Amino acid sequence: EAGVAQSPRYKIIEKRQSVAFWCNPISGHATLYWYQQILGQGPKLLIQFQNNGVVDDSQLPKDRFSAERLKGVDSTLKIQPAKLEDSAVYLCASSSQQTYGYTFGSGTRLTVV
């Protein structure tokens, strides 16, 4: 089966600019996650979707981050405006059920200068 697709792979922007990341999960996977991984740390959950509904967004900085999953398939994560501390790898993952193992995409490496 095809894996989790993410784009772009790399993005460099200036602070206060906006950026969007796209994720296409494995077909049929109802649960989709966005994680932020800062260099030297483990992934930190930003938001969890079950189909097209939000299950958990408690750690999403909602003043600048937003995410949506239209039609319960693809998802986009947006940052506006970006700050220097947003420099990280943004990982998308999906699973067929909430209690199952995740399949991660390769991530988008964001550098804010």
Place this chain on the structure above:
Amino acid sequence: TQLLEQSPQFLSIQEGENLTVYCNSSSVFSSLQWYRQEPGEGPVLLVTVVTGGEVKKLKRLTFQFGDARKDSSLHITAAQPGDTGLYLCAGGGSNSGYALNFGKGTSLLVTP
């Protein structure tokens, strides 16, 4: 957020050596997973353990879930350069909506 502490943070060994990586928490998890992440890639699932005291083997890798389901260990026998990577443990439970909380990882380097 349920915290997972991993140790050691870094490990550099020679090919053929054995090693153990630890994952500890004060929280009880309904399941615990181990992932390996290589540079520039996302984490890849190695194993899921769900029963206290459970031991799973994956070739040269042995995973154990603590009896109280608060800790886990990963033991690698006769490490090879291909084992190099970041090893992450992740725990999930009903009080986290089953979303995984990850430790900071153990960065392993195996040199020939």
